Amino acid sequence: MRVVIPAAGRGTRFLPATRAMPKEMLPVVSKPIIEYVVEEAVAAGADDILIITGYAKRAIEDHFDTGTAWGARIHYIRQNEATGLGAAIALAEGFTRGEPFGVLLGDTIHESTVPVLSQLVRNRRVLAGCSMAVELVPDDRVSDYGVVEGVGVAPGVWKCTRLLEKPAPTATTSRLGMTGAYLLNSSIYDALRTIEPGAKGEIQLTDAIGVLSREHAVYAVQFDGTRYDIGDRVGWLRANIEFARRDPALREKLKGTVETWQRLP
Numbered sequence: 315m316r317v318v319i320p321a322a323g324r325g326t327r328f329l330p331a332t333r334a335m336p337k338e339m340l341p342v343v344s345k346p347i348i349e350y351v352v353e354e355a356v357a358a359g360a361d362d363i364l365i366i367t368g369y370a371k372r373a374i375e376d377h378f379d380t381g382t383a384w385g386a387r388i389h390y391i392r393q394n395e396a397t398g399l400g401a402a403i404a405l406a407e408g409f410t411r412g413e414p415f416g417v418l419l420g421d422t423i424h425e426s427t428v429p430v431l432s433q434l435v436r437n438r439r440v441l442a443g444c445s446m447a448v449e450l451v452p453d454d455r456v457s458d459y460g461v462v463e464g465v466g467v468a469p470g471v472w473k474c475t476r477l478l479e480k481p482a483p484t485a486t487t488s489r490l491g492m493t494g495a496y497l498l499n500s501s502i503y504d505a506l507r508t509i510e511p512g513a514k515g516e517i518q519l520t521d522a523i524g525v526l527s528r529e530h531a532v533y534a535v536q537f538d539g540t541r542y543d544i545g546d547r548v549g550w551l552r553a554n555i556e557f558a559r560r561d562p563a564l565r566e567k568l569k570g571t572v573e574t575w576q577r578l579p
Contacts, residue, residue, distance in 0.1 A: 321420030322368030398516025426539025459491030
């Protein structure tokens with residue numbers, strides 16, 4: 315399976331750290347975010363991975379050039395301007411060669427017994443078409459997500475009827491937020507060519523999948539696991555705390571610090 319990992323965003327919410335360091339190279343405990351993502355892809359059966367990089371992202375290539383055998387061939391292409399996730403995916407058309415392919419975001423970690431892309435592949439065997447992982451989100455987080463409206467067709471599976479990019483909570487009753495894992499096919503490229511720039515003047519993958527859903531079956535699959543969105547400082551800190559808590563040595567050493575935090579007003 316081929317997997318595409320977009321990692322070209324500027325990481326402005328982590329400035330000044332990201333002036334020279336890619337956001338995706340920030341560590342969660344002792345391992346860069348994007349290494350977790352590559353491991354997810356390999357665990358799901360990826361043998362070819364395309365990482366879409368951008369300005370000041372050379373450290374990603376350097377990291378995967380050294381030492382460990384990653385279990386897949388890793389390729390790179392550069393997105394010269396940060397013009398949206400959809401624009402990044404469009405650059406992968408030659409790499410995917412007309413075959414279905416997975417997408418994982420370079421700043422999101424999915425933890426689960428069955429890799430998130432494997433969960434989508436498993437459902438695709440029953441329901442042909444593009445699909446994406448979703449999770450139930452609280453009202454106050456709706457505007458942070460791409461949101462899916464749909465009709466239930468099986469436990470934890472919805473056929474999509476409308477997709478909205480970071481809507482206001484009052485704009486939809488759905489609370490199905492996309493987690494950043496997709497199983498797409500070549501029809502997404504035609505959809506990307508038809509859409510105009512949306513939010514922030516960017517080409518949004520959510521908009522393209524919405525166009526696709528008008529003519530083809532597109533499904534949302536509830537993710538069975540835990541998702542860590544590391545797109546901002548709070549998410550990054552939360553992931554570090556949670557991962558450190560699982561390490562017996564770190565947990566013991568940090569116990570007093572965490573207890574101090576809990577006593578803060």
